[in-house]
Amino acid sequence: MSSEINASLPRVLIIDDSRMVRASLIKQIRDKFDVREEADGEAGWQALLLDPTIEVVISDIGMPRLDGFGLLQRIRGSRLSRVNSLPVLIISGEDEEDARLKAQALGATDFINKGTPRVELLARIEALAKLAQTRRELEESREQLVKRNRGDVSVMVIQVDFYEKLCEQYGHSVGQLIHRKLSKLLSAKVRKEDTIAHLAEGQFAVISPSADLDACGAFALRLRRAIETIVMTYKEARIRVSLTIGLASAKGDPTMTLEHLLGLAAQRVAEGTTLGGNRVVSDSGEVTADNVGRFSRLAVSVDHALTQLRSGTREEPKKRLRELIHTLMPxxxxxxxxxxxxMPLMELAEKAQLTSLEMGTTSTVGATSTLGSRTVWRT
Incomplete structure (x- = not known):
């Protein structure tokens, strides 16, 4: 019975040369994760190559044969996509800033100290396991998604500006709060047919079938404005958050892979960050309110609406009726x-345009979050 339960749990690989440390970590997480342990980086590397069920890696830094930094380099440099994309949590006995910065530069997903409270440790590992699952599902479905929509797929990569500096200045817990706020906002704003992928801390991707660059640009501008309205106070400091968003579209090209689109969008995020951040960038440069289509919007899924109607559900299609008109107009x-x-096409078009205009000016209602007793989200 226990083996069946463990088989259904996400598998975590713990690599540390201290048997006591490994035993302590296993004791803290074994009810939530299936655990494999190795005593040095070289043994951990061999386990990664041979065991495709590993979803998260927890590694010490100082180890014989191959240390944590060397292991990170091998993982990120691997030609196996299931290996090079694995979330890696570096764990160290001391809070050394230089070690943290080096680990981040080599591609560590997260960094914590030995002795981190169990609740926080579990939360970090669960977030990484979810990241691994999202990436795996994205990998499995990306080609089918592009082919199913005949290349009509657009991608947004969304980055919190200067996320690492925010974490350094105010603490990692504040950075995580910002990340969760953005995740919640995205979940509330995207369509049901869109896919949200967590790429890294402070960074997301939104994959949108049946959406062009103008539509994504209009959405990205609204999202950026929504984040700009949020002010966070922490220990008397007022923190404002901004986003840089990169856009890419297959433009009807069925040979364009989702991986390529994500790479293009990430490259445009880098371009926007170089210019100072707080920008939306597409293939033609920076997107602004002046050069994005006035009534551009994400097309709703007609197939989804028809499926609901056939099953006897009319409520959601009725709410999005004008959006469906806009999508079906051609x-x-x-x-x-x-x-x-x-057919009264002029009248229908006027109603569809009115809805688009209303969406473009709708304000975002902010939520309130707390971090201890000193952090408050305001909009």
Missing amino acids: LMEMIEDEFRVG
């Missing part, structure tokens, strides 16, 4: 040209 224009049945 098809209805072709039907009218062919059959001349007198």
